[in-house]
Amino acid sequence: MTRIGLVVNPVAGLGGRVGLGGTDGPDRARAALSLGARPLAGARAAAALGELAARAGKPTRAGFPAPGSGLLVVTAAGPLGADSVAAAGLAAQVVYAAGAGRDTSAEDTAAAVRAVVAEGVDLLLFAGGDGTARDVLGALGSLGDVPLCPVLGVPTGVKMHSAVFAVSPRAAGEVAAAWLARTGNVRLRDAEVMDRDEDALGEGRVTSRLFGWLPVPDVPVRVQQRKTGSTATAPDAVGGIAAEVAERVGAGLLALGPGSTTRAVAASLGADVSLTGVDVLALRPGHPPRTVAREAGEDALLALGPAWIALSPIGGQGFLLGRGNQQISPRVLRAAGGRAHLLVLCTEAKLAALGGRPLLLDTGDDALDAELSGHLPVITGRRRTSLYRLAM
Known part of the structure; x- marks a missing residue:
């Protein structure tokens, strides 16, 4: 036995x-x-x-x-x-x-x-x-x-x-x-x-x-890689990503997942957000962003109502959901509209470092992970996207 x-x-x-x-x-x-x-x-x-x-x-x-x-x-x-x-x-x-x-x-x-x-x-x-x-x-x-x-x-x-x-x-x-x-x-x-x-x-x-x-x-792909440390992000790349995000969201709420990339994007927009939490900004064209929630949990995100969700994959591992951002739960993702209101932010250098490995999903909801899987545009700069695969 x-x-x-x-x-x-x-x-x-x-x-x-x-x-x-x-x-x-x-x-x-x-x-x-x-x-x-x-x-x-x-x-x-x-x-x-x-x-x-x-x-x-x-x-x-x-x-x-x-x-x-x-x-x-x-x-x-x-x-x-x-x-x-x-x-x-x-x-x-x-x-x-x-x-x-x-x-x-x-x-x-x-x-x-x-x-x-x-x-x-x-x-x-x-x-x-x-x-x-x-x-x-x-x-x-x-x-x-x-x-x-x-x-x-x-x-x-x-x-x-x-x-x-x-x-x-x-x-x-x-x-x-x-x-x-x-x-x-x-x-x-x-x-x-x-x-x-x-x-x-x-x-x-x-x-x-x-x-x-x-x-x-x-077992490659089924066992995760170790996380690599955050590195300095080129200001022009971050500025381009921030401008693209602002244009897509327009007037509305933006929930930013944790990480150095999303924090740099928020700074480019004119906001200071936490490094390891989920913060929510209210965006309005021509005005500085307003912070409406800091280090919000699942219940707070649901109470705020539908929002755009901006995430950046973990360096080296490629995880997009299920590592360090569990506040953005299946309930929150569905309330936001799923794929339609999910913004994936990543510099070209960080994306290239994955060596073609997919971005990973582990929300704990197999049906949602299957729904989110497939190719999704990744915002890498102003008017620049890369179609990249998400997998569970």
């Missing part, structure tokens, strides 16, 4: 839709819950397991066995893993019980990882964000003589700058199945564990620090 390890950080991603950013530390998690945040990590972990189970069955003379019938998930109790295993309809072996039914912590994550890996698993899945990846790295590093097993992250956090995550929960199940079946000559690669550099953020730059490496199944 194939043995899969699973550890879930149940508070990962809580702060995303309510505009709090990450949820490192119990205080921020409690604040997110008080604002109405709903835990999503368990459901996303279950989606990954469901995809793995669907792909794990091998044909026999009698047809295909029941999905996941040859899988045993070694995990922790309750929201740390067992709940997700039950939701996916798979068999679980619970090897860590502390942390179930109460506030969980980084120590619970590390202890659960050590207990799961000590039982012997073919692959360790963990659901969380960059902080969780750091906890997993530290836990595995403390195991001494225990063999290091392959690892794969199910993306459930807010930022996820690390290269240890699949591009979506279902992609995680796909990668896990390919690794376990050894199809397509899947090999391991050492992938970077990164986290946001808070000192650089204070200086107005979004960049990451390297904390180490973990062995990850190498």
Whole structure:
């Protein structure tokens, strides 16, 4: 029987839709819950397991066995893993019980990882964000003589700058199945564990620090790249993009996603916006923009009514939705009119650095991601667009 390890950080991603950013530390998690945040990590972990189970069955003379019938998930109790295993309809072996039914912590994550890996698993899945990846790295590093097993992250956090995550929960199940079946000559690669550099953020730059490496199944396109640091953007390129945005929006509301590119565009329009939040500007031809919301969460964006949404992909990774901008939720996107009112902003240099890889979507709503997929104009300057592919 194939043995899969699973550890879930149940508070990962809580702060995303309510505009709090990450949820490192119990205080921020409690604040997110008080604002109405709903835990999503368990459901996303279950989606990954469901995809793995669907792909794990091998044909026999009698047809295909029941999905996941040859899988045993070694995990922790309750929201740390067992709940997700039950939701996916798979068999679980619970090897860590502390942390179930109460506030969980980084120590619970590390202890659960050590207990799961000590039982012997073919692959360790963990659901969380960059902080969780750091906890997993530290836990595995403390195991001494225990063999290091392959690892794969199910993306459930807010930022996820690390290269240890699949591009979506279902992609995680796909990668896990390919690794376990050894199809397509899947090999391991050492992938970077990164986290946001808070000192650089204070200086107005979004960049990451390297904390180490973990062995990850190498399936191109289905496993994400690490985020590259923001670089200086040419003023003429930004000015051209800003002029094009102003002309398209005319008189109306413009919600700007986080990032150095969108912040530079806002500055060119005459507004100062946050680097990591979603801000909303009221534009009117011939007048300076007016800020109507700063670091808005999902509810605030919905309350403001339909707005144009301007986003720039994450450098190196290519994510357009689902990384660092969860406030712009499926509900917000549909209220705005979907593709018709989505403005993708990117300099030609940043777009070229993707090497032809698509812009990525991971909103958590498969139907919406499919609707948004396909080719979309990317604004690269004044009267300049590049038709580029969006994929889930």
